[in-house]
Amino acid sequence: MADSLPTEFDVVIIGTGLPESILAAACSRCGQRVLHLDSRSYYGGNWASFNFSGLLSWLKECQENGDVAEESPASWQGLIHETEEAITLRRKDETIQHTEVFCYASQEMDDKIEETAALQKNPSSLMSNTLTKPLDSAHLSEETHSLSDTSDEMPAKDTPKSDGEISLEVSNVEDTLAKEKCCGDETCIHKASDADTEENKPIAEVSSDQPKRNRITYSQIVKESRRFNIDLVSKLLYSQGLLIDLLIKSSVSRYAEFKNVTRILAFREGKVEQVPCSRADVFNSRQLTMVEKRILMKFLTFCLDYEQHPDQYQAFMHCSFSEFLKTKKLTPNLQHFVLHSIAMTESSCSTIDGLKATKNFLRCLGRFGNTPFLFTLYGQGEIPQCFCRMCAVFGGIYCLRHKVQCLVVDKESGSCKAIIDHLGQRINAKYFIVEDSYLSQKTCSNVQYKQISRAVLITDQSILKADSDQQISVLIVPPAESGTYAVRVTELCSSTMTCMKDTYLVHLTCSSSKTAREDLEPVVKKLFTPYTEAAIDEEELTKPRLLWALYFNMRDSSGVSRSSYHGLPSNVYVCSGPDCGLGNEHAVKQAETLFQEIFPSEEFCPPPPNPEDIIFDGDDKQPEAPGTSNIIVAKLDSSEGSNNLESVGKHLEE
Secondary structure (H helix, E strand, C coil): CCCCCCCECCEEEECCCHHHHHHHHHHHHCCCCEEEECCCCCCCHHHCEECHHHHHHHHHHHHHHCCCCCCCHHHCHHHCCCCEEEEEECCCCCCEEEEEEEECCECCCCCCCCCCCCEEECHHHHCCCCCCCCCCCCEEECCCCCHHHHHHHCCCCCCCCCCCCCCCCEECCCCCCCCCCCCCCCEECCCCCHHHCCCCCCCEECCCCCCCCCCCEHHHHHHCHHHCCEECCCCCEECCCHHHHHHHHHCHHHHCCEEECCEEEEEECCEEEECCCCHHHHHHCCCCCHHHHHHHHHHHHHHHCHHHCHHHCHHHCCCEHHHHHHHCCCCHHHHHHHHHHHCCCCCCCEHHHHHHHHHHHHHCCCCCCCCCEEEECCCCCHHHHHHHHHHHHCCCEEECCCCEEEEEEECCCCCEEEEEECCCCEEECCEEEEEHHHECCCCCCCCCCEEEEEEEEEECCCCCCCCCCCCCEEEEECCCCCCCCCEEEEEECHHHCCCCCCCEEEEEEEECCCCHHHHHHHHHHHHCEECCCCCCCHHHHCCCEEEEEEEEEEEECCCCCHHHCCCCCCCEEEECCCCCCCCCHHHHHHHHHHHHHHCCCCCCCCCCCCHHHCEECCCCCCCCCCCCCCCCEECCCCCCCCCCEEEECCCCCC
16 A cells, blocks of 8 residues: 655645535646545535534534644654745634534434444534533534445436436436324423423323324434435525536536426415416416516516616616515515515615526526426535546546645745645645635635524425425525525425435525524524424424424635735635535636636536547557547556545546
C-alpha cells in the first residue's frame, strides 16, 4: 500500500460540495490532473445525505468540532522555504450551529430490537454548547457512515432511459396505497426531550372509535436506519434549470435517478390545499371560481412573455411584487397562490424578480411532469457524488479523511505553489480551489455570513391526504409577522428512498432571523402534532404526528464576494456552501464561472466520448480506425493506493 499521494497535480480541490465536485469533473474532463481532498469521512460536505444512524454520527461530530484545539504549526513549518509563507486552513468546521434534537416516538423496546454495537446512547453530545438540558432519547453511532453506505441496497442505475430529447431518467410516482397498521386499544407511553417535557407524559389510551394510525417506535426507526437518506440541505431540481441541463449535457445523469414532485401546496387560513399549476389543473380546480380561473390564466399568460409588454410593469419597477399583483385585479386567493406557491418569493420581492420567478416556474412545467420540479432518488447528496464519479472516470484522485494544514505561497509572485497535508507531505499544483468553510478566521475576518434555518422531521402521515400516499410535495408557509421569512416545506414519501415505509421525511428551510428552532417551530406546530400529545379531538387527529425532529443553523456563504477574503493568492479560488434557494442554480453558475476563469479556452463539462472510442495505456497494438485521430486516452493508475484513496481512474461504465 502506498503511504503518500503523488506530488504533482494541475488542480487541487479541497472540499467535495456540489460546486467543487462540478469543477472537479470539468477539470478532469478537459485533461487536467485533479486531486480532490476532503477532511471529512463522507462526500458532499454540507450538501451530503446520511442514513439515520449516520446523521446521529454527524451530529456527534458537530459537537466534537467545537472541542478541537488548534494544532501547532511546528510539525509542518519546516517544509516552508525562506522565500515562502503559509496560509493556514481551518481545522474545525464551524458552519453548523444550534443543533437541537427531539424524539417524540415511543422509546419502548417491545419488539425486542437491539441496537448494534456501533450505536450507543450518548444523549448530551447531540446538543450544542448553547444548550443546557440533555436529551435522553438520542442514540449515536461511533463510526461515521459514508454517503455510499446505502449502495448495497441500491438498484443498478447506470443505464439511462431515453425519451429522445434527453437522457435523464425519471421514475413514475407509484400510486400504491399504504396498508395502515392498527394499534387498536394499545396503551402507549411517549417521551419528548429537552424543554418540551420535564417529566414523562401521562399514559394516553387510544379509543377504538378514533382513526387508526400506524404506531412507529424509535427502535423501528433505528432498525430501518438504512432506509433513510436525510439531506443536510433541502433542494429540488428545476426541470429547465441549469443543473438538469448540465447533467444531461455531461451524461452525469446516467449515475442518478429522479422522481417528479407531484404537488405544489399552499397554506392559507390555517389549511393546507393543493395549488393548480397547469392549464388543466386550473380549469379542474374546485378552489377557484370561473372568474378567478380566467383572471389567473390571463395573468400567467402575460408572465410567460412579460418582456414583450414593458408598459404593463415598468411603472411598478420600484414596487414590491405583492403590490403589483393587486393592480392586476387578482383576488386575495389568487395573489396568495401566485406569490407563495408559483413565484415562491417573499412579499417584499421586487416586481421584476417576481415576474422572473413566475416565468421560470411556468416554463419548467410539463417537461417531466405536472410540476416544474424533480427530486433525486436517495437524496440531494447523490448529485455531488455523481460529478465526483465523472472526475474519477477521467483520472481524478479522491482522498477522504485527508486534512490540509496550509497553502504555501511564494512571497515574490504572490501565487500559491503547494499545499501541505496532515501527513507532512507537500503537494504542488498550478491552481487551488477551496470550499469556504476551510478558510481560516484570519482570511475571513471581513466576511459577513448569512445563516439558514433548517429542520428535519420524521412523521407518520402526509400533511395533505390524497388517494395515493406516495406524494412528493412542496409547500411555502408565509411569514406570520414582519421581520421573519417564509418557510419552505418539502415532504418526501418512502418511494423517494429517503425514509422507511409508513413514514414521511419533511424538510423545513428558511433564511435565519433567530435560531433554527425559534424560526421553524411555530410552523411545525401549525402542521404537526407531537406524538407525545394524545390527540383527543378530531381536529388534532387530522394533523400528522411528529415522531422525531432535528433543528440546526447552517452557514450561507453564497453571497460572499472574493474581495471580502483577506490575502488570497490569485490562483486560489473559493467555492461557497449551500444557499437558501430552492434550486441549485447558484452552485452551477459559480462552478462554470470559476472554470472559465481558470481555463478560458476549454469547454465546460462537454459530453463524454463514446466508450467504444476510448483506449487505455497498454493498448498500443490496437490499430487506429480512420477518422479517430482525436481519441481520448484515459490513464488508469494500477496501484491500489492508501486506505484513504477512494477512487483512482475508473473505467467508463456503459
